[in-house]
Amino acid sequence: xxxxxxxxxxxxxxxxxxxxxxxxxxxxxxxxxxxxxxxxxxxxxxxxxxxxxxxxxxxxxxxxxxxxxxxxxxxxxxxxxxxxxxxxxxxxxxxxxxxxxxxxxxxxxxxxxxxxxxxxxxxxxxxxxxxxxxxxxxxxxxxxxxxxxxxxxxxxxxxxxxxxxxxxxxxxxxxxxxxxxxxxxxxxxxxxxxxxxxxxxxxxxxxxxxxxxxxxxxxxxxxxxxxxxxxxxxxxxxxxxxxxxxxxxxxxxxxxxxxxxxxxxxxxxxxxxxxxxxxxxxxxxxxxxxxxxxxxxxxxxxxxxxxxxxxxxxxxxxxxxxxxxxxxxxxxxxxxxxxxxxxxxxxxxxxxxxxxxxxxxxxxxxxxxxxxxxxxxxxxxxxxxxxxxxxxxxxxxxxxxxxxxxxxxxxxxxxxxxxxxxxxxxxx
Amino acid sequence: xxxxxxxxxxxxxxxxxxxxxxxxxxxxxxxxxxxxxxxxxxxxxxxxxxxxxxxxxxxxxxxxxxxxxxxxxxxxxxxxxxxxxxxxxxxxxxxxxxxxxxxxxxxxxxxxxxxxxxxxxxxxxxxxxxxxxxxxxxxxxxxxxxxxxxxxxxxxxxxxxxxxxxxxxxxxxxxxxxxxxxxxxxxxxxxxxxxxxxxxxxxxxxxxxxxxxxxxxxxxxxxxxxxxxxxxxxxxxxxxxxxxxxxxxxxxxxxxxxxxxxxxxxxxxxxxxxxxxxxxxxxxxxxxxxxxxxxxxxxxxxxxxxxxxxxxxxxxxxxxxxxxxxxxxxxxxxxxxxxxxxxxxxxxxxxxxxxxxxxxxxxxxxxxxxxxxxxxxxxxxxxxxxxxxxxxxxxxxxxxxxxxxxxxxxxxxxxxxxxxxxxxxxxx
Numbered sequence: 001x002x003x004x005x006x007x008x009x010x011x012x013x014x015x016x017x018x019x020x021x022x023x024x025x026x027x028x029x030x031x032x033x034x035x036x037x038x039x040x041x042x043x044x045x046x047x048x049x050x051x052x053x054x055x056x057x058x059x060x061x062x063x064x065x066x067x068x069x070x071x072x073x074x075x076x077x078x079x080x081x082x083x084x085x086x087x088x089x090x091x092x093x094x095x096x097x098x099x100x101x102x103x104x105x106x107x108x109x110x111x112x113x114x115x116x117x118x119x120x121x122x123x124x125x126x127x128x129x130x131x132x133x134x135x136x137x138x139x140x141x142x143x144x145x146x147x148x149x150x151x152x153x154x155x156x157x158x159x160x161x162x163x164x165x166x167x168x169x170x171x172x173x174x175x176x177x178x179x180x181x182x183x184x185x186x187x188x189x190x191x192x193x194x195x196x197x198x199x200x201x202x203x204x205x206x207x208x209x210x211x212x213x214x215x216x217x218x219x220x221x222x223x224x225x226x227x228x229x230x231x232x233x234x235x236x237x238x239x240x241x242x243x244x245x246x247x248x249x250x251x252x253x254x255x256x257x258x259x260x261x262x263x264x265x266x267x268x269x270x271x272x273x274x275x276x277x278x279x280x281x282x283x284x285x286x287x288x289x290x291x292x293x294x295x296x297x298x299x300x301x302x303x304x305x306x307x308x309x310x311x312x313x314x315x316x317x318x319x320x321x322x323x324x325x326x327x328x329x330x331x332x333x334x335x336x337x338x339x340x341x342x343x344x345x346x347x348x349x350x351x352x353x354x355x356x357x358x359x360x361x362x363x364x365x366x367x368x369x370x371x372x373x374x375x376x377x378x379x380x381x382x383x384x385x386x387x388x389x390x391x392x393x394x395x396x397x398x399x400x401x402x403x404x405x406x407x408x409x410x411x412x413x414x415x416x417x418x419x420x421x422x423x424x425x426x427x428x
Numbered sequence: 429x430x431x432x433x434x435x436x437x438x439x440x441x442x443x444x445x446x447x448x449x450x451x452x453x454x455x456x457x458x459x460x461x462x463x464x465x466x467x468x469x470x471x472x473x474x475x476x477x478x479x480x481x482x483x484x485x486x487x488x489x490x491x492x493x494x495x496x497x498x499x500x501x502x503x504x505x506x507x508x509x510x511x512x513x514x515x516x517x518x519x520x521x522x523x524x525x526x527x528x529x530x531x532x533x534x535x536x537x538x539x540x541x542x543x544x545x546x547x548x549x550x551x552x553x554x555x556x557x558x559x560x561x562x563x564x565x566x567x568x569x570x571x572x573x574x575x576x577x578x579x580x581x582x583x584x585x586x587x588x589x590x591x592x593x594x595x596x597x598x599x600x601x602x603x604x605x606x607x608x609x610x611x612x613x614x615x616x617x618x619x620x621x622x623x624x625x626x627x628x629x630x631x632x633x634x635x636x637x638x639x640x641x642x643x644x645x646x647x648x649x650x651x652x653x654x655x656x657x658x659x660x661x662x663x664x665x666x667x668x669x670x671x672x673x674x675x676x677x678x679x680x681x682x683x684x685x686x687x688x689x690x691x692x693x694x695x696x697x698x699x700x701x702x703x704x705x706x707x708x709x710x711x712x713x714x715x716x717x718x719x720x721x722x723x724x725x726x727x728x729x730x731x732x733x734x735x736x737x738x739x740x741x742x743x744x745x746x747x748x749x750x751x752x753x754x755x756x757x758x759x760x761x762x763x764x765x766x767x768x769x770x771x772x773x774x775x776x777x778x779x780x781x782x783x784x785x786x787x788x789x790x791x792x793x794x795x796x797x798x799x800x801x802x803x804x805x806x807x808x809x810x811x812x813x814x815x816x817x818x819x820x821x822x823x824x825x826x827x828x829x830x831x832x833x834x835x836x837x838x839x840x841x842x843x844x845x846x847x848x849x850x851x852x853x854x855x856x
Contacts, residue, residue: 258853378849421806425686
């Protein structure tokens, strides 16, 4: 790893103290009653609403600084809060408050011939470190999800959203306090110094159990490269939609348009459309026309270029680019096998969909495509914890260990084995 | 990480080729039928039995080299194979063959108001790297568990068991071949060079999904320090048994003796006995006497030293030492709260037990002790995948992510979300 610079002893000391407080708070949270956690989050939501003027004032400072620094419009928009956004944040926290408490759930239960009774019981993970960019709402979401699952959170907000995040954090902490839970269950790193991130990635002397990066590619890459603790990483969402020869054309057009264009900046947006070479001749032109007419740039292979004069030629890099924009790459493939092979070679194992009326073809696709989420006849934009019914998410994990897909309350837990006996000893 | 020396380009090239073959084999294994996997493992077991003479001849070479190198008796014993041990290895592989196939199991199923149907389905993890010391039987166990779960395994055996492991590996590979599965589903690194381990820890260019170290503290520490891929680590098993004031004395003596003395070298052996200060006066002397009479050295606090003249004084380090020997540390504590506090400060979160007739006390202990396995009225030596009914294990994970406790076939899998729709698009 790249060791954090040893020169910043003040930052290091402050970060280690944050780690110790988090560890203690996690111990208390693990034993907190469901009622206390619900009460804390309801109170936090109320405090968020009541603190709207203070949060807006703090946000104005961040926005002014970002404008002065010449930040692009998309950045400013992510950073910007208003009354409606704060109200939505409070509602989000309330929704998390009302989720079933995951802690203590019996996940499995069995007994053995010697009479021992086994249970696998859900327990909190411990301390979750969340490192995010300048989206102040994550301070509320991520903190609430961590607490609901009985964990302590150490939040490291993008430095340019620090004023906004501090104001939001104050409301969250007051909610915890009013329910008698330790305020340190949600800590916000108050230090803009980037060395703070390095200390978190080193684990704060064993105090952090898992790191969740939430942000762009460069943040996630830094976290994966440097982290000495486990990471729930969200790599790119290079999502594919494959339109099979047996697809209903009307459905295909509607789903592909939604998958690409509903929101182009989300990780579940389709970036590559694969079309079966055996599909009726009308299919490819109809799909391409619908996209082009909706304002999407289309970069296609030779067959796609023939389908519409507006199609631009695709370069090799187009099959590996997450545009997050109104651009799509389109390729014709040899049936479902060709689609599966293309996805195996190019996908980021996030979300991939097939459109077909042929169930056997769909089942083959969903079995053979090794992605966190595989869909049949539905838009890839459903790749979202809320749409799964998870009541919020802290991100979408593209790794295969522990959490895969949307990271909600359940994914922020672990388990233990509880074994009940009546004096059993193990034979020699 | 400590980068592997760039000078060993031959080793590096060979290791990267192993990684590529494993990745390809994993793809085939993920889609293999349950029948093919079962057939392969049955054939591997048969081949192991038939290859007994060759395996013994190879083992003789390893044993002679180890004797020449002056290795201690315990090392030689772990390395030694004989007819009975090879037969047991074959039986172990057969037991794994007959386990239910985990791949494709539907772990959860629900639908949403928009009609989307969700399933969480078990899938293989991919490529498992297993790094172990000179216990040749791991070559058969670990390979069989990985294959049963649909994974490819890259095995790196202790260099002093390489001849034995190569002979065992040949039998496993022939089993795979006879069932039409790729032989590269179980690869044994044929290189004694320790740099091979460094390459595995770096992930072989993205080819390894998880590393399982199986061996002593120094191996596990090296793996945790250097690994750039996730690790299922098994730290020490500093297991505690707490005898509460409400314990049945006869049961307590029998369970504590078993927990410490059945086998002293296993990770589930109790290393520290905690005794309630409020227990009847006869309890502490009876426990200590039973241990001493069975040949166990007892290192105790002041109260324990008073209980029997043979007790030696415990030093601070005794509360943090995994003896793996006929030695136990004994401390008196203030009830279950004192036991929980001592365990929180000293445990490795492996396995801890309470002996009491009081159910409320037991439930509190099992709720508050944050260990992979907590037991009531049973020996800590049950910390074993076989005893859990997992049909074998690749180790006991002491981390809280993905696998916690015994790592069996199920713990070597991941999952995906399969979503079935009929044209659903996500509203704006």
